[in-house]
Amino acid sequence: MAEKADAPAIVEALPLSVPHAVDTTTTMASTDPIKRKLDKLIASKLHNDPEFLKVVDYVAPMVGDLDIHTERRLIQSLEKRQLELNQEYLQEFEKVNAHVQDFTDKVRTMHRICADLTNRIQQNKEKTQDLLSKTSALQNQKKHLEAKQKAIDDFLGKYSLTDSERKALEGNPNDGTITSDFFPALARAQNIYMDSKELLRSNGEHSAAVEIMEEMSQTLEKAYEVLYRSVQRECRTLSADYVEMKAVLCQSFAALEEREVLLKYAIDEVGTARKNQILHLYIDALTKGTYSNGKPIELMSHDPLRYIGDMLAWIYESIEGERELIQMLFKDCSPQVIRDNSIGLLSKISSALCRPFKLRAEQALAGETDSVVLFRISALFAFYSEKMIPEIGVDSELACTVEELNQLTLNIFYSGLSAAVQKILSRMTAPDYDLLPVPAVHQILMLLRDVLETHDGAMVGRKNSEEEFNKIFGCVLDPLCRSVQVAATHLHSPLDVAVYTLNCLSAIHSVVILYPFTDSRLEMIKALMEGNEDVLVSEEASTILANTGFITLYQKAAAHDRNQGPLSLIPGMDTATVNRVFAQFDAFLAQPDKYQLDQVSKISSARTRDTVQQRTTDNVAAAYAVVVRKLEDPFNAYEDISFKSVEQVKELLK
The missing domain is CATH 1.20.58 (Methane Monooxygenase Hydroxylase; Chain G, domain 1)
Known part of the structure; x- marks a missing residue:
């Protein structure tokens, strides 16, 4: 196509005639314009002109030998070529024109259709103007309703529970237990109740707030009932053998703080469950043995001191274990809950041990006659009583039982001590010629020393030590002094009586002075000694x-x-x-x-x-x-x- 387009231009650019050399010379000689034209042509440096070179390249294939007819033939060829190109252009243009005419027809048809549609739309617009107004009103109403719907959804989202929360508050329908999802739902219900209460306070008469408060109040009551039943069920299986306490149970007690009555009932359930459990464990320890040594405590029933000591040690360790269990159970509660309920709960749990322990302790004491052993058992009772009272309370049944057993032991001890002293004094002989104390005096003082050393060796200070010392001295020293005076009457010389009495009193003084609470007794002994010295x-x-x-x-x-x-x-x-x-x-x-x-x-x-x-x-x-x-x-x-x-x-x- 480029060749066809450029051909006319090339033809037009070619000179119409090429003069012969002779003619050129003649012309140049006769006319100056031609000369000027040639000079201009020569001076134009056509060999450097791209357009000229392009024309030469196009014409060169058409020219064979140069003669006088070359120009004519070239012109004819160019004209013929121009004619062919114009015919080809015309044919191609006719095709384009056909397409253009076809496109024009389509555009006209489309124009008619669009005009028709425009007319129809205009007609419909005029007809539906009322519908559009109604539609606009409905759209505005829709926006208003959507805003109301959003406000209602926000209100319901703030003041109502979800289905999952309601389901969590209802607990497991099979066994009545709850899961950890219960507590966020409970807190959510409490927040809704407080928010509705605040809404009612701020907006006055608000029917929705009243209804929400009533609904949440009923929901909370039912939820706390479900919570209490779940705690009740869990407490029945509660055991100190658990490695870890169930977190749900701990959270349950913390949640029950909002309901003091239910919390009290739940704590009573714990006490009842643990009371039965600790009694079972105590019987097992007596008959089957403990986990620590595996030997039943009953095996030591022939040794009252060891037997009672092992039982007291087991009871104290169990109370400590129960205390730790209670602290773990109430770890999520406020410290006030533990302070208010720990002692009472431990008192209730430990009360299960009173009867079996008292029965066995009394049986063991009934067969013991050794005063020193009895006093050591009394020291055990005093020691464990002082250790347990801060945990279970001074008025607890177990503390009272231990105190009763301690008093029983002391009564048996005083009776046994008096009997032992009388037994020794019944074998007292008359003084020897050396006027030294007879063996019976030393035996009684040895007995007194053993008893008092047991007191000093006790693991805890006895609260009635002075009273006990006075009773012990009354059981031992008063009969001894009377027996010494009676024995001295067998001597004939008052000097022998004085020396023998002095020797006995010196022996008594050397023992009594070693112990506390003996000032009055020492003064009495000193007065007796001074009388004999006189x-x-x-x-x-x-x-x-x-x-x-x-x-x-x-x-x-x-x-x-x-x-x-x-x-x-x-x-x-x-x-x-x-x-x-x-x-x-x-x-x-x-x-x-x-x-x-x-x-x-x-x-x-x-x-x-x-x-x-x-x-x-x-x-x-x-x-x-x-x-x-x-x-x-x-x-x-x-x-x-x-x-x-x-x-x-x-x-x-x-």
Whole structure:
């Protein structure tokens, strides 16, 4: 097509004639314009013109040999080629024209159809103008209703429960248990109730709020009933053997805090379930053994101390286990719930153990006669009572049972202790010549020491320790002291009686002083010892004064009065007699041990013996001082008497 289009242009661009060389020369010679044209043509540098070269390339195939007819033939060829191209163009144009005419017809037809449709639409628009108005109104009404529907949906979404929430609040229809979905649904119902209440408070008379409140109130009541029944069912299978507590049960108790009555009933269910369980476990521990050692506690029933101790230990461990179980059970509740119910719940649970434990403890105590063992059992009761009371309460049945058993044990102990003392005292023999305590005295003191050491070795301080000590001393020391006094009556000499009594009292004192709450008892013992010391001191001082002859001087000097005149004039108080007596007294000062009583050396306590000696020395020195004061008084007219001063005598008697 490009070739056909360019052909006319090429033909037009070619010169119409090409002059011969001769003609050209002649023309150039005759006319200047031709020359100018040739010059211009030569100067145009056609070999560099792309258009000219393109024409040459197109014409070259049409020209063979150059002659005088070449131009004519070329022109003819070009005209012929132009004619062919025009014919081809005409044929192609006719085809295009046919298509254009066909398209024009279609456009005209479409135009007619569109015009017809436009007319019909205009007619329909005029006819449906009322319908469009109604449609617009309906659309506006639809938007308004949709807004209302959204508001209603939002209201219902805020103030109503979903189907799944209602189903969760109803619980399992088969067994009545609940799942973890129950609690979010319950919280949702509570929130709806509070929101409706707030809505009623803020908007006054609001029928929907009233209806919602009533509905939610009924829903909550039913939900709490379902919750309580579920807790009731779970508590029946509750066991401390569970490795983990069910989270649903813990959440259930936390949810029941909103209903105090139901919470109380649920806690009672826990107490009843655990009460039965712990009794079953206690019987198994007695007859089958515990998990720790596998030996039944009943195997130790022949040993009351071990038997009762094992039972108390098991009971205390069980109470601790129950306390941990309760804390785990109420872990989601407020701390006040645990504080208010833990002690009462443990008291109820532990009450199941009272009767079987009391029966077995009484049977064990009935066959025990050893006072020391009985006192140790009492210490066990006191120890575990103090440990358990903070957990179960002082007024709990188990605490009262343990206290009753403790009092029973103490009563048996005091009776047994008195019987043991009387049994030993019944075998008491008369004092030996050495005046030391007889074996029965040592046996009773050994018994007393064993009992008191048991008290000191107790794992906890006894609350009535002073009262118990006084009772023990009353059971042991009072009969012992009476028996010592009775046994001393078998001795013939008052000095022997005093020494024997002193030795027995010293032995008693050495034991009693080791323990607390003995001040009054020690004072009584000390008074008895001082009374017997007085006997020895008085007798020994009198013996010394009598053996030296000083007693006569002392008696007359002490009884002398100035109205009687000078002491030296009284018979037996002359200077010679006084010098002789002082000489004998000096002999005593030289060897004071020679005048000591034999009974004093039999005092077993060195301290008591030294006390007797010191008091004797003080009495002798006091008598010596009375006489010396009379001798030094010029009124008594003593001369040429040599005597030592009171200080010198005291120094020599040390």
